[in-house]
Amino acid sequence: MKVIIIDDEDNNIENLQQxxxxxxxxxxxxxxxxxxxxxxxxxxxxxxxxxxxxxxxxGKNGFELLKSLSAYNFEIIxxxxxxxxxxxxxxxxxxxxxxxxxxxxxxxxxxxKALKKRTAQQQNLQLExxxxxxxxxxxxxxxxxxxxxxxxxxxxxxxxxxxxxxSNTYTTFFLVSGEKIMVSKPIYEFEELLADYQFIRCHxxxxxxxxxxxxxxKANGGHLLLYDKTEVPVSRQKREELKDLF
Numbered sequence: 001m002k003v004i005i006i007d008d009e010d011n012n013i014e015n016l017q018q019x020x021x022x023x024x025x026x027x028x029x030x031x032x033x034x035x036x037x038x039x040x041x042x043x044x045x046x047x048x049x050x051x052x053x054x055x056x057x058x059g060k061n062g063f064e065l066l067k068s069l070s071a072y073n074f075e076i077i078x079x080x081x082x083x084x085x086x087x088x089x090x091x092x093x094x095x096x097x098x099x100x101x102x103x104x105x106x107x108x109x110x111x112x113k114a115l116k117k118r119t120a121q122q123q124n125l126q127l128e129x130x131x132x133x134x135x136x137x138x139x140x141x142x143x144x145x146x147x148x149x150x151x152x153x154x155x156x157x158x159x160x161x162x163x164x165x166x167s168n169t170y171t172t173f174f175l176v177s178g179e180k181i182m183v184s185k186p187i188y189e190f191e192e193l194l195a196d197y198q199f200i201r202c203h204x205x206x207x208x209x210x211x212x213x214x215x216x217x218k219a220n221g222g223h224l225l226l227y228d229k230t231e232v233p234v235s236r237q238k239r240e241e242l243k244d245l246f
Contacts, residue, residue, distance in 0.1 A: 001115060004031040004046060006039035006065070007054040007079065016052060016079070016102065023104055024111045036060035040068050048074050050114050055080045055087075063134050072124040072131075075114040086134065092193050093130035094146035094153060129155055145193065147173060147183050154181050158197040163232065164190055164207040174230075202242065203235045216242055 003020065007013050013032050020027055031046050033039040036057055043051065051074055055062040062078065063086055078090055078097035090097050096110040117124075126146050133143050144155040162174045166187035173181040191201045198210045202224060215225045222239065224232040234242060 001027045001049040001118060002030045002046060003027045003050045003052065004033065004039075004042050004048045005029060005052045006033045006036070006042070006057075006062070007052070008034050008057040009054075010034070012054070012079070012100070019102060019104065019107055020111075023108055026115060027111060036062070036065040036068075039065055043069065043074070049118050050075045050077065050111070052077050052079055054078075055084050066127070066131055067134070072127040075118050075124060076127055077110045077114060088193065088196075089130060089133045091189075092133060092143070092145055093126050094148050095126050095130055125155070126153060143197070147181050148185075149181060149183060156181065158194065158199075158209075159211075161194075161199075161209055162212045162226065162228065163209060163230070164194075164199075166205045200238075200241070200245065202238045203233045206232050208232055210245065 005013050005016055007016070013034075017029050017032075020029060027050060030048065031042045033042045036059060039053070053062045053065070053076055055078055060068070066072075076095060078095065079100060079102070080087060080090075080097050082099050087097065096113060098106045098110055129144055129146055136142050142157065144157050145161075147154045147156055156173060156175060160176050162176060164187060165172050165174070169184065169186050171183050171185055171187045171190060173183065175181070187201075187205065187207060191207060194207060199207050200210055201207045208224060208226070212226045212228070213224050214227045216234070217223050217225050217231075222234045224234060224242075226232065
């Protein structure tokens with residue numbers, strides 16, 4: 001698998017190259033770039049299978065680089081600091097990222113996932129979705145969250161999600177269409193991602209879209225009644241927050 005690395009710091013490029021050579025022999029670094037403009041030219045010239053991309057770079061950052069491309073026929077792994085701008089969008093689009101300093105096991109896992117996805121598709125729909133999110137930051141109802149299931153990655157508009165319910169390390173999304181989508185991730189990973197989209201975690205096992213709440217029934221400890229007649233429990237810790245909501 002052909003790989004290019006785009007990072008403005010030479011030592012980061014050299015370190016990643018060495019790690020890939022030792023721990024990921026199934027990939028081959030065929031080019032590197034120290035800025036976005038050179039990175040764009042390199043992507044167009046080499047047509048890589050996988051791009052390691054730093055987010056923060058002088059001039060154009062990594063997101064602006066991606067917006068400059070006309071096609072996304074490659075997988076991508078962001079190399080980033082956790083606090084950097086846009087990391088929430090990366091998570092929302094379910095795109096892999098690894099934190100600096102690079103953890104070897106995280107690197108091996110991300111590369112293995114990229115290899116698997118690369119064999120299954122040509123156009124990277126998750127990356128296209130990320131670009132749309134970045135271009136429509138103010139129109140949150142249009143944002144689609146990527147939900148990786150056992151068979152595929154589904155994209156659901158936030159306004160079409162009624163609620164989420166967890167079972168151990170799995171989370172099920174309930175859509176207005178009546179469809180249920182099960183994702184093999186715990187519910188806490190979605191709490192922060194959905195908070196900006198008018199969702200509230202009312203219970204250890206439940207996140208609810210506020211616009212689908214009909215009423216708060218206080219009897220028997222209290223629960224939320226949704227417009228589809230679903231009853232969702234409310235934890236004791238969340239009662240004060242719900243009082244402020246209503």
